Amino acid sequence: MLIAIVEVSNHNDPCIEKTLLKSGYQCTAFQTPDAFLAAADNVIFDLILVECDAVCSNVVAFVHLLRGRFGTFMPILLLSRSESEADAERSVLAGANECVPRATSEDRFLSYLAAWLRWAHYSTVKxxxxxxxxxxxxxxxxxxxxxxxxxxxxxxxxxxxxxxxxxxxxxxxxxxxxxxxxxxxxxxxxxxxxxxxxxxxxxxxxxxxxxxxxxxxxxxxxxxxxxxxxxxxxx
Structure with missing residues (x-):
């Protein structure tokens, strides 16, 4: 199970990658959206996790781009340092499956990943x-x-x-x-x-x-x- 971590902020948080690796996931971290898009030509990812400070216009545009490129059934989750309801609404309207606050507990965060990965498999084949x-x-x-x-x-x-x-x-x-x-x-x-x-x-x-x-x-x-x-x- 390969997860892409794409940074769209000024804060690189290595804890996310460590959490995923410790939990048995394979993951690759990208410092910029362009670096991820270049790699995605040659690698199949199962889920895209976008790290951001808030759901700003740049993040919305990137999510739109991801949804257009990878289709309906690619799980796209935002991990935002903002906990505002407006950000959560903007992320869903942009095409993300869910916006998870950075302060979410590790167990709950992992449960979100597992649920969306299972959803993607079922939706793809049903x-x-x-x-x-x-x-x-x-x-x-x-x-x-x-x-x-x-x-x-x-x-x-x-x-x-x-x-x-x-x-x-x-x-x-x-x-x-x-x-x-x-x-x-x-x-x-x-x-x-x-x-x-x-x-x-x-x-x-x-x-x-x-x-x-x-x-x-x-x-x-x-x-x-x-x-x-x-x-x-x-x-």
């Missing part, structure tokens, strides 16, 4: 029918077809399956999966994630025979990859 190789996913019906088979999945297994199938080749950490499916960080559900993924690998035949192989990245998470005719994973 009306989709899509295919990956010989796999077909009917999200509204919550069904997965493999070849000529219809695979029955539990609700959590289906949510994990869509996360993998929409991120071919990308390493998904256990924290990332927890955020998308349960809405919070790992904690006590680490074994539950591994159990669901193990069952999913067997149910969806993700061993290469249908063109997809689910790899375990030890100590990190999992990666679903396309395979060649010899059933060797493509790096």
């Amino acid at each position: 009306d989709k029918h899509f295919g990956v190789g010989r796999y077909r996913v009917m999200v509204p019906q919550r069904r997965v077809h493999v070849g000529d088979q219809t695979i029955r999945l539990t609700e959590k297994q289906f949510d994990i399956a869509t996360a993998f199938l929409m991120n071919i080749g990308r390493v998904l950490t256990r924290d990332h999966l927890c955020n998308l499916v349960w809405g919070f960080q790992l904690g006590t559900v680490s074994r539950r994630v591994d159990t669901h993924v193990s069952q999913l690998r067997d149910k969806l035949l993700l061993d290469g025979r249908y063109g997809l192989q689910l790899l375990t990245i030890y100590g990190v998470g999992y990666r679903l990859v396309m395979v060649d005719d010899d059933l060797e994973a493509i790096a």
Whole structure:
């Protein structure tokens, strides 16, 4: 789960980055909006966190730009040193999902991130029918077809399956999966994630025979990859 921290103020606060890293997120901090926009051409971010002193015209214009570039389902949160209701209203009208006061407690701040990340995943896939190789996913019906088979999945297994199938080749950490499916960080559900993924690998035949192989990245998470005719994973 990769979060961009973009500074639009005169105060760089390294505590935010430390909080995210400590909580299991990957993040990259950018000192200016231009630096972020240049990097975003080559990196996929899951959430954009904009740090600002207040929701001024520059911040509003930047949020407009972000929403136009990244579309409806990219979570954009403002972290403002101002706590005024007017700032919160301006941020939402500009296209941000939420304006979080800088004085918000760490636990509550992290809960906002988890909730919006889960919202983004659900909103992205909820009306989709899509295919990956010989796999077909009917999200509204919550069904997965493999070849000529219809695979029955539990609700959590289906949510994990869509996360993998929409991120071919990308390493998904256990924290990332927890955020998308349960809405919070790992904690006590680490074994539950591994159990669901193990069952999913067997149910969806993700061993290469249908063109997809689910790899375990030890100590990190999992990666679903396309395979060649010899059933060797493509790096």
